[in-house]
Amino acid sequence: MDANDCWKNKISRLYLNQDLSDICFVVENERIFAHKLILAINCHYFRTLLYGAFAESKSNEIVLRQTPKAAFLLILHYIYKGYVNCEQMSVNESLSLLSLAHEYQIDELVSLVEKQFKDDALNLENIVDIYNVAFHCEIESLINKCLLFLELNSEQVVSDHSLFASLPLSLLNQILDRDTFYAKEVDLFKALVCWQKVNASIDAKNLFSMLRLNLIEPQEFNDFVRPFDIYSDSDYVIACKEDKKLRKKVNLYISPNTWFCDCYRKWHSDLKHIMECSTVRKVLYELKIARKFSCIEFEAQCSLLSKSSHFYLAVGIEKSILTAIYKYKVESNCSSNHKVTFPLQNIKFIHFDTDNIRIKISNLKIF
Structure with a gap:
């Protein structure tokens, strides 16, 4: 073992070790001991918190009220030992760690956890949670993976009004504008009406303006769209005179x-x-x-x-x-x-x- 490995081994032994500890975090009512210098050297967030102008820098005990304990322990494990085992984590555990790693500005850990979201990890039950975290953490690669998943399952997403109503505004703004988010335009209208009812406090005018009215058949417009008085007849006539911008299914070319x-x-x-x-x-x-x-x-x-x-x-x-x-x-x-x-x-x-x-x-x- 060379000198560098020997030093890393000694540092790793201090993980959750009260010996020489000079800081204690209280997370979910549990006291977790750590070492200010080790945290500050490896994490800018902790350097600012423990040695900056914050009141916490003068305290030997800090209560973290909104921090999940499991994710916090993994953060410390990464700082002290240099790795975490992401492969056995559930999607929720990975999202929790991803959010906290982003909050603590540990970019290497953010990248490590993000890579665990393989294509088969995304499904209709977790896609909104994954997108929300990816959007909050500004992880473009994961956002794009969510968008592609939604495109590949667009008709199912649109037909499931409960799921569609749970989509955040930022996500709807992206998918409605994409030519490859494929569904019948009248079905998109019905889904948006449902979304508006569930999210009544949000102005949906811009979302409805993104629909392609000239892709809705006259009979469909009369039967399903006119009763809601969102578009006037003249809006529809003008739209029908414009060139049609079709939506296309994602090409699964192999x-x-x-x-x-x-x-x-x-x-x-x-x-x-x-x-x-x-x-x-x-x-x-x-x-x-x-x-x-x-x-x-x-x-x-x-x-x-x-x-x-x-x-x-x-x-x-x-x-x-x-x-x-x-x-x-x-x-x-x-x-x-x-x-x-x-x-x-x-x-x-x-x-x-x-x-x-x-x-x-x-x-x-x-x-």
Whole structure:
């Protein structure tokens, strides 16, 4: 063990150790001992709190009334030991730690926790909580992940009026303006009416102005929109004269990003290589975001390098941990269509492997 590791080891032993402690925090009625110098060296927030002009700097005991104990202990663990185990945390635990790490201005920990929000961690039950924390902490990458999830599930979000009504104003301002937040415009109107009822204290005029009236059919406007007197007939007529700005479903195009072959020829582009190279032996596809699927269809063009061989299909959410779901024996040079069904599971990566076959995959579809 070198001198640096020896020093880190000594510091880590002081975690929650009353020995030499000169500060005590009271969190959820529990006294937690710490060391001012260690906290101040590793965290600007604590340096300001304990050595700045605040009244707390003159006290040996500080009561933290709005601080969750579990998250606070993890903050101290990170400061003293240099790491926290995020992988076993629930979404709520991760959000709590993320918020506190942001409040304490520990950017490295914020980044570490944010990375734990894999695509499959987001669902309709927690998406609002995750977005709220991401927005409060100004974490653009996590905000964008939330927006993409909502786009991929837009019709379900719009049809669930209880869920839609819980969306914060900042989020609605973003998704309503996106061409890729797809739903029937009249359904968006109905959802917004519900949102307005639940959030009566908030002016929704700007939200309604973001709807694309010319995407609503005349009969729908007459039956569902006119009774609420939010738009006049002239508003609708004027809108219908404007060019239509359609909403489109998010393209779940699956692009090949890794392949292995014995071809050294230079191709004009990566995509041209994967589509036209006849010596590709392994192909890895990556989806834009992990989602649950139970069926994969594709066409395989195979060229044997021996009398008979196999190709295999494996899927998963981690590139390094894939589960084999399909094995196909190839006995001649051929082109064949395949439909593979399997138990519903989260998928981000699709990997084709071969024993000794040149293979080209096309018309890949996933459901």
